[in-house]
Amino acid sequence: MLHAFTAISQGTRLVLSPGMRRFVIAPVAINLLIYAATLGYLFTHFGGWLDYWMLKVPSWLEWLEWLIWPLLVVSLLVVVFFSFTLVTNLIAAPFYGFLAEKVEWRLSGAPPNDTRGLFRAGVDALGREFVKLGYMLPRMALLFILGFVPGVNVFMPFLWAAFSAWMLAIQYLDYPMDNNQVSFGDMRRRLRTRWWPTLTFGFGMSLATWIPVLNLVLLPGGVAGAVILWQQYYRHLPTVTR
Template sequence: MVQLTQGIEYFLSGFSLITQKGLKRFVFIPLLINILLFGSSLFFLYDWLIQGFDYLNNLLPSWLSWLEWLMWPIAIMVILFSYSMVFTVITNFIAAPFNGLLSEKVELHLTGQKINDDSLADLLKDVPRMLGREWTKLCYYLPRALGFFILLWILPLVGQILWVMFTCWMYTVQYNDYPFDNHKIHFKQMKDDLKSKQGLSYGFGFAVFVLTSIPIVNLIVMPVAVCGATRLWVDNYRTNYR
């Protein structure tokens, strides 16, 4: 229980870190990417749902029109449990180089020690590796997400509980991977480290999950989570690799 609370606190600490002098300019690009992609995709998703329900209503006889009121909550539930995570994976794939840089600068802010050179050439050199790491996370996520999504329809209650737990875990993997990857730590080793402190991991992931489900607030979750995850890394894992 203590670790769960600490995990939540680490995420929340990201809100203060994004306002720190010297870090704010590195927050801007990930924040802008999140706002543009999340805002536009929500608009198209809502429009798609409206059109889909209109089409379905035209197929249903009038005496079954009440089904629309049943289907809307189901549709919203599915979106909350799946869309936010899928979108986060895609967005972080695009923003990976900037999130990695933000994490690097947060670690410098917290420890006073550089990880890499500050040159543009050094950053560009690392971009293919960062994108490869995002691809590894995507390959890890997709088959498991498909399995849990199928279970969601077969055993709704059990499926929802497991889906939430899996989503919390994936948020932890997604954002804690940035400081681990900055130190060239293998993806499997990173997962093993996170599993060694599951309370901390699930507490952090749960906080991300909750705030990602809140409109407007979810637009700033990505840079906040990167900052919070970097503090979590510094306090709990960094000394293991020095």
Template sequence: MKETFSTEENLYRQFIKGYKLAFSNKLVHFVLIPLIINISIFIGLSIFIYYKFSGYYNYFLTILPSWLSWLHYLLVPLFFLIILFIVSFFFSTIANWIASPFNGILAEKAEAILENKSIQPVSFQDIIKDIPRVASRELQKLKYFFPRFIIILITFFIPGFGQTLSPIILIIFNAWMMSIQYCDYSFDNHKINFKLMIKILKKHKFKSFLFGIVISFLSVIPIINLIIMPVAICSATVIWVENLKDNEILE
């Protein structure tokens, strides 16, 4: 009898499988470069954010009139949420931009292992050759992200709506972008265009959002956010092989 899983159980199994795969002996040397890039960018960005935003925050407190001091309790959580999202997304974006050729290779090798195929060696020339293609793909993601993010950001200034629904919309959108970011490597390796990839993920929107929410949550946890990139890539590759690769839209 075939074993069945709920969406949540299946995703949990796939995520654990991706985690084990990312740090397996067969893939560990493909993980090292993205991991080093991830850690280096996180440390640099954290130092930059600390010095920049602490200054802005202190300046904001000095110009806030005493009779508006109560706004401090309302705006600080809002600013914190926005900054946390921006830092989380841009940290992920910058790291993925720089590591994208290596991330694509990691997804390719993870897929080969999952399908019991031999892992072919990768030369430096292969990485250089793929840079224009993967850079173009990352640019497509940014073009998809920015207009939607700006619209969501504007809604924060709508009274009532901005304090209630906008944060929820932002969290959902962030989860959607995380799903796109990490699932896309397998699609790109198979030369599937960005619009078709979006269409397929929308067909599996619940699982896509659930995967993105898990990655978003783990991305803001110290220490874990340093290793989440290779784990997310391998988990997304498991999802690709088990759920998306044979999608009828591709046939």
């Protein structure tokens, strides 16, 4: 886990270094706008959401209300901030892909293995986000449905935390892999092969989204951290096509 946090820390310092700062202006601006909108919406609606879901607790579990209430709070916060990250990355995807390319060039002295032009790479990056959404949304829906199952809903914060770690690992490690034309299926296989750095990095990025203000630069730093991990753990794995 320590190495995953180290990669995020190193990546953040890298994107804030001279010569790299200009590539994070657009992602930081996007993060700031969506972060402010998310907090405003959360403060306005959170109390109503909490009251609604507490009414869904079956009577035979009312004696556990002291435990269910904080678990429900955590679940709602995880869903909100996971959604914030999802929307942010969807909008900022072309900028993050470009940032990952510049970071890889800085670290290795050579550009990614990508024959696409800048415009085509940007369009493909946006399309890749929709591929990730197609993978992510059905699984989110399943977790949402499980939240209605008595007894199971007690464990939802832990399920959401594990899901968030996996999906954020996919989200950020996909930037350097897409730049090197690794397919979405092959990317997931590589992440499963190196499951420990994958999940610890995803967990680190989950925590990064929760740090007020600092998350504005930690998310671009996570892109650079993903490039560092790509070079150490995933680049040399064999390509598998199906």
